Amino acid sequence: MKYLIGYTADQGGREALALGVLLARSSGGRIVVCTILPETWGHPSMARVDAEYAQFLNEHASKSLEKARKSVGEQVPAEFMSRAAPSAREGLFSVAADLSVDGLVLGSARTAPSGRFLMGSVTASVLHSASLPVALALRGYAPDSKARLSRITCAYTGAPSAAATVRNAAALCEKYKVPLRLVTIVVRDQQMYPTGAGYKAENTVSNQWRAQATAAQKKLIAELPPSLGATGAIGDGKTWKAAFASLPWKDAEIIAIGSSSLGPLLQVFLGSNAAKIINNAPVPCVILPRQG
Amino acid sequence: MSETIGFGTRLTRRKPVEMLVSDTAGADAEHGHLKRGITLFQLIMFGVGSTIGTGIFFVLAETVPKAGPAVIVSFAIAGVVAGLTALCYAEMASMIPVSGSSYSYAYATLGEGVAYFVAACLILEYGISAAAVAVGWSGYLNKVFEIVFGSGLPASLSAAPLVSDGESLGFGGEGVINLPAAILVFLCCLLLIRGSRESARVNAIMVLIKMGVLAMFILIAVTGFSASNLQPFAPQGFAGVSMAAGTIFFTYVGLDAVSTAGEEVENPRRNLPLAIITALIIVTSLYVLVALTALGVQPASEFKGQEAGLATILENLTGSSWPALVLAVGAIISVFSVTLVVLYGQTRILFAMSRDGMLPEVFHRVNPRSQSPVACTVVVAIFVGAIAAFVPDAILWDLTSMGTLVAFAVVSTGVIILRYTRPDMTRGFKVPLFPVLPILSILSCIYLISRLNPAVFELFGIWLAIAAVFYFAYSARNSRLERLGALGSKPASGS
Numbered sequence: 001m002k003y004l005i006g007y008t009a010d011q012g013g014r015e016a017l018a019l020g021v022l023l024a025r026s027s028g029g030r031i032v033v034c035t036i037l038p039e040t041w042g043h044p045s046m047a048r049v050d051a052e053y054a055q056f057l058n059e060h061a062s063k064s065l066e067k068a069r070k071s072v073g074e075q076v077p078a079e080f081m082s083r084a085a086p087s088a089r090e091g092l093f094s095v096a097a098d099l100s101v102d103g104l105v106l107g108s109a110r111t112a113p114s115g116r117f118l119m120g121s122v123t124a125s126v127l128h129s130a131s132l133p134v135a136l137a138l139r140g141y142a143p144d145s146k147a148r149l150s151r152i153t154c155a156y157t158g159a160p161s162a163a164a165t166v167r168n169a170a171a172l173c174e175k176y177k178v179p180l181r182l183v184t185i186v187v188r189d190q191q192m193y194p195t196g197a198g199y200k201a202e203n204t205v206s207n208q209w210r211a212q213a214t215a216a217q218k219k220l221i222a223e224l225p226p227s228l229g230a231t232g233a234i235g236d237g238k239t240w241k242a243a244f245a246s247l248p249w250k251d252a253e254i255i256a257i258g259s260s261s262l263g264p265l266l267q268v269f270l271g272s273n274a275a276k277i278i279n280n281a282p283v284p285c286v287i288l289p290r291q292g
Numbered sequence: 293m294s295e296t297i298g299f300g301t302r303l304t305r306r307k308p309v310e311m312l313v314s315d316t317a318g319a320d321a322e323h324g325h326l327k328r329g330i331t332l333f334q335l336i337m338f339g340v341g342s343t344i345g346t347g348i349f350f351v352l353a354e355t356v357p358k359a360g361p362a363v364i365v366s367f368a369i370a371g372v373v374a375g376l377t378a379l380c381y382a383e384m385a386s387m388i389p390v391s392g393s394s395y396s397y398a399y400a401t402l403g404e405g406v407a408y409f410v411a412a413c414l415i416l417e418y419g420i421s422a423a424a425v426a427v428g429w430s431g432y433l434n435k436v437f438e439i440v441f442g443s444g445l446p447a448s449l450s451a452a453p454l455v456s457d458g459e460s461l462g463f464g465g466e467g468v469i470n471l472p473a474a475i476l477v478f479l480c481c482l483l484l485i486r487g488s489r490e491s492a493r494v495n496a497i498m499v500l501i502k503m504g505v506l507a508m509f510i511l512i513a514v515t516g517f518s519a520s521n522l523q524p525f526a527p528q529g530f531a532g533v534s535m536a537a538g539t540i541f542f543t544y545v546g547l548d549a550v551s552t553a554g555e556e557v558e559n560p561r562r563n564l565p566l567a568i569i570t571a572l573i574i575v576t577s578l579y580v581l582v583a584l585t586a587l588g589v590q591p592a593s594e595f596k597g598q599e600a601g602l603a604t605i606l607e608n609l610t611g612s613s614w615p616a617l618v619l620a621v622g623a624i625i626s627v628f629s630v631t632l633v634v635l636y637g638q639t640r641i642l643f644a645m646s647r648d649g650m651l652p653e654v655f656h657r658v659n660p661r662s663q664s665p666v667a668c669t670v671v672v673a674i675f676v677g678a679i680a681a682f683v684p685d686a687i688l689w690d691l692t693s694m695g696t697l698v699a700f701a702v703v704s705t706g707v708i709i710l711r712y713t714r715p716d717m718t719r720g721f722k723v724p725l726f727p728v729l730p731i732l733s734i735l736s737c738i739y740l741i742s743r744l745n746p747a748v749f750e751l752f753g754i755w756l757a758i759a760a761v762f763y764f765a766y767s768a769r770n771s772r773l774e775r776l777g778a779l780g781s782k783p784a785s786g787s
Binding site: 157 | 390414417633
């Protein structure tokens with residue numbers, strides 16, 4: 001497996017690098033660390049300001065890549081490069097296509113609270129058009145330098161389109177040789193009141209949803225190969241954050257989520273529930289492109 | 293299924309309280325451990341908020357022609373009956389350690405048959421009143437169109453094709469469809485499908501808007517007060533007054549929501565009756581003041597058929613359109629929220645029934661994406677929308693009153709029966725003046741029912757017949773308790 005890491009010389013870049021190294025180590029794969037530079041004007045200009053600027057960018061890129069090289073060390077096979085492109089998204093996509101990588105790894109926006117992810121502008125544009133799985137590193141993500149992926153949790157909605165996501169996640173589990181866990185989130189919305197249906201009417205709906213999701217998980221797990229060791233769990237809470245907190249998480253675990261079924265085929269397209277998951281999950285997310 | 297269970301057993305089997313508790317358990321594992329978080333003030337506000345707005349904006353046009361200026365007495369009578377029933381309901385609610393609907397309380401205490409009957413009435417209280425409120429909303433929307441654009445929607449698009457002459461229902465209205473009412477119902481259902489909830493905060497804002505526009509109405513209308521309009525006070529005598537009271541009972545629907553809070557309230561023994569009575573006094577005073585000032589402005593004969601009544605009265609009185617516009621817009625906003633809340637209640641009651649096996653499974657299927665019961669909401673939208681589009685409001689009000697009054701007469705009877713059959717059950721709240729108050733409640737309900745529009749009796753009878761056929765053909769056999777019984781574990785008598 002070859003992972004393309006969208007690298008910047010800041011904390012977000014370092015965290016993306018850490019996640020990419022973890023994934024490569026766990027799958028016996030390699031990483032490509034790439035810094036995207038702004039494209040400069042290709043023609044000579046007066047006083048060569050453009051060339052000077054390009055030179056500055058190149059120096060900046062090689063300096064930051066040098067830092068990355070040091071931090072990766074001998075952990076996994078790695079190559080380092082920079083590419084000039086009109087936008088970070090286009091740059092990443094063109095490198096990904098040229099080197100035929102298997103996945104993209106990106107970091108969080110700098111304003112995210114520690115241990116959570118917040119989408120920056122690059123991630124947002126990538127997540128709405130990538131045709132590769134995209135992994136997102138949390139703020140402050142620093143796995144152990146020898147850690148290997150321990151488990152893949154797949155966010156499962158119970159909708160018919162979600163079965164395809166689970167199969168994708170199961171394929172990932174086989175590659176990494178880790179167990180699969182299906183997780184369905186039950187968010188107990190605010191009760192609307194006052195009504196004669198009682199002050200706990202919404203809990204009845206949530207409990208029913210819980211029962212329904214548990215049944216759907218069981219059914220799907222029975223269809224998966226037993227060698228996967230798939231399990232199911234329900235995250236239940238008042239908010240998305242509380243629901244995630246109600247679940248046990250392992251070190252070096254990731255959560256795989258599917259793309260919205262409203263998006264184009266074979267592309268990542270973030271749905272509203274997926275957006276809530278990536279903003280609240282306590283482990284890095286991998287967003288899988290939509291399959292069939 | 294086992295044929296050994298007779299219908300007698302089926303009708304009287306009770307849902308175990310533990311089942312009720314686990315159905316409504318929250319996310320934290322502390323089942324049964326309840327936080328008493330609602331204060332007296334909050335509870336009063338719930339009561340006022342859920343009651344006001346369901347009818348005062350529309351009901352005068354229907355009731356003043358019946359009672360004359362004595363309609364203010366009708367308001368007081370309906371208020372007292374509402375208070376009596378709410379107190380009885382509070383006792384039954386306090387016997388069960390979780391908050392539910394009167395259907396679930398009846399199921400745990402009085403048995404499946406009574407619970408099913410109460411649920412059939414609740415569908416009238418919620419489903420039909422949602423339609424009624426939507427029709428009233430349509431009137432105010434039309435008023436805004438008239439003020440802003442100079443002309444309203446044509447009658448063919450804003451009135452029901454069915455009309456009632458007081459005795460029977462028949463075609464012949466000038467309308468084809470009440471489009472705005474149907475659209476409102478569908479908009480609300482769209483919000484419910486998306487999983488939107490009206491929070492306590494939005495609800496509080498809506499209460500303020502409602503009370504604000506009603507206060508504005510009172511303050512402006514009082515300037516045009518002329519005591520001569522109150523003569524003759526009761527042209528049709530007490531007969532007219534009590535007929536109007538039956539219809540007006542509809543405007544107190546929602547007060548019962550206070551009763552379901554029993555387990556969430558601090559010191560329910562003191563706070564429940566206090567909240568019910570205080571909310572009732574606030575609501576009744578506001579209603580009476582609105583009615584009184586409206587009657588002071590125009591003679592009783594002018595009320596008949598007045599759509600968007602309060603706004604029209606202001607317009608006629610002030611000669612300028614802006615006070616009427618403010619009132620109409622306030623009514624549109626707050627009645628929208630009432631429709632949303634009432635439809636929500638209806639979907640959740642059907643949901644609970646379906647979970648108990650009383651209705652087909654589709655009613656409790658939760659959509660994975662929105663985590664809300666989408667199919668149930670769509671079915672409710674179609675039925676309520678159709679009723680709002682084609683049935684006149686006078687029938688809807690009386691039908692709502694009918695369902696509510698019957699349900700509460702049953703609950704009050706249940707309170708008396710349970711005092712004798714289940715004296716051991718703990719009651720968080722007990723009705724004061726024991727046999728007198730519930731008996732008064734039952735008698736007054738029956739009296740108001742007897743004064744309702746005769747056409748409504750026919751509809752109610754048809755509805756009950758349909759419900760009964762469905763019960764014996766489907767619900768009795770598919771009840772969740774049937775499976776428990778088949779397994780040999782007789783449902784424990786909850787206590």
